[in-house]
Structure formats: structure tokens, C-alpha cells
Amino acid sequence: MRQGMVMGAMLLGGCSTIGIGEKEKAPSVETMRFTAGPCLGICPSYSVEVTAKGSGELQPQRNTAVPGATRFTVTPAQYKRFKSTFAPYRPLAGTTKRVNNRENCSRFATDMPSYSIEWKPMGGKPSRLEFQSGCLDPRYTRLRGAISSVPRLLDIEAMVKPERRS
Numbered sequence: 616m617r618q619g620m621v622m623g624a625m626l627l628g629g630c631s632t633i634g635i636g637e638k639e640k641a642p643s644v645e646t647m648r649f650t651a652g653p654c655l656g657i658c659p660s661y662s663v664e665v666t667a668k669g670s671g672e673l674q675p676q677r678n679t680a681v682p683g684a685t686r687f688t689v690t691p692a693q694y695k696r697f698k699s700t701f702a703p704y705r706p707l708a709g710t711t712k713r714v715n716n717r718e719n720c721s722r723f724a725t726d727m728p729s730y731s732i733e734w735k736p737m738g739g740k741p742s743r744l745e746f747q748s749g750c751l752d753p754r755y756t757r758l759r760g761a762i763s764s765v766p767r768l769l770d771i772e773a774m775v776k777p778e779r780r781s
Contacts, residue, residue, distance in 0.1 A: 645666070645667055645698075645734060645735065645736045645737065646664060646665070646666045646667075646734075646735040646737075647664070647665055647666075647697065647698065647701075647732065647733065647734055647735070648662060648663070648664045648731075648732070648733040648735065649662070649663050649664075649730070649731070649732055649733075649765055650662040650663075650730065650731045650732075650733075651728055651730055651762075651765075651775075652728050652729035652730065652731075653676070653677055653678075653728060654726060654727055654728040655726035656726075657678045657777045658678060658728045658777065659675075659677070659678045659679045659775045659776065659777050660675075660676040660677040660678060660679070660728070661673055661674060661675045661676055661679050661775055662674045662676070663765070663769060663771060665689045665693075665694060665697060665769065666689070666694075667691075667694055667698075669688055669689050669690065669691065669694070670686070670688070670689065671686065671687045671688065671689045671769065671771075672684060672685070672686050672687070673685045673686075673687065673771055673774055673775070675774075675775075678777040679774060679775050679776075679777070680773060680774055680775065680776055680777075681774045685774060687769075687770075687771065687774075689769060693768060693769060693770065696768055697765070697768050697769060700761045700764065700768060701732050701734075701744075701761060703757075704732070704744050704758055704761070705732075705734055705742055705744070706742045706743065706744060707742060708736070708739055708740040708741075708742050709740035709741070709742065710742055710743075711742070711743040711744070711745060712743075712744050712745070713745045714744075714745065714746045714747060714750050714755060714758075715729075715745070715746075715747035715749075715750065716747065716749070716750070719750075720747070720750035720752055720755075721752055722750070722751040722752050723747075723749050723750055723751065724749040724751055725749055726749070727747065727748040727749035728748050729745065729746065729747045729748065730745075730746045730748060730762050731743060731744065731745045731746070732744045732746075746758060746762065748762070
């Protein structure tokens with residue numbers, strides 16, 4: 616009887632798809648975080664984090680339509696569009712690129728919101744872009760357009776529109 620159990624265990628062990636010494640690779644899941652900072656007026660201020668696996672979470676700070684953390688689903692197409700929209704602006708892994716009044720900007724308006732986009736690869740070094748929207752240099756026109764498209768891309772427009780005050 617005991618020999619039969621040992622043989623059964625050996626047979627089941629032989630069905631494994633991972634050979635001796637091989638490691639099963641974990642899928643590389645990237646998380647992206649977009650943060651809209653406050654401005655002098657009533658712009659919405661919030662952070663949103665999305666993953667390639669389809670999860671999203673909005674953390675409101677000021678002037679949004681939701682009172683607290685809100686989870687939502689991101690379709691593969693939405694995530695792909697979001698990621699590809701910001702791909703041209705992604706700094707090298709482990710670095711931060713800043714665009715503000717003192718760095719990479721010559722024409723600047725004050726009291727405008729700041730934005731950051733962070734790429735956090737699983738097991739890799741994060742990279743970050745910090746953009747002060749008061750930078751009016753023409754070379755950042757497309758980046759400003761990409762930033763303004765985030766609520767539509769992730770279908771969170773209703774959550775981040777500023778509260779109406781009477």
C-alpha cells in the first residue's frame with residue numbers, strides 16, 4: 616500500500632510543467648498613478664491609480680464629486696490608451712523629469728495646478744514626470760492635451776468634476 620502511494624506521488628510530480636531548477640515567472644504588472652494638484656481656483660485635486668490588471672482607485676483631495684476613495688474598473692483598452700498617451704513623456708526608469716518655472720520651462724504663469732504621472736513597474740524602478748501646468752512653452756502643448764484627457768480616458772469625468780457651490 617505504501618509503495619502505491621509513493622508511486623502515485625511520483626507520477627503526479629511528473630505532470631509538473633516546471634522543470635527542476637526553473638522558476639515560474641510572475642507576470643510583470645505595471646501600475647500608473649496620475650495626480651492632479653490644487654490650483655488657486657476650484658480645480659479638482661485628486662490621485663488616480665490604475666493597473667494593467669484592470670483595477671483603479673481614485674483618491675479625492677479637493678473639489679471633486681466623490682467624498683472619499685472610490686474603486687473602479689479599467690478595461691484593457693482604457694489602460695492601453697492611458698499608457699500609450701503618456702509613453703512619449705516617460706522618463707528613464709528610476710528618474711524624475713520636472714517641468715516647472717525653474718526647470719525645462721521659459722514661459723510660465725502662476726497659480727496653475729501641478730500634475731504628476733508615475734510609472735511603477737513590478738520589480739523595476741519607478742519613473743516620474745512632474746509638470747507644472749503654468750508652463751506655457753509650445754513644446755508642451757501635446758502634454759497639456761494628454762493631461763486634460765485623463766478623466767475621459769479612464770471614464771472618471773463624473774467623479775472628478777468640481778463640486779457645484781450655491
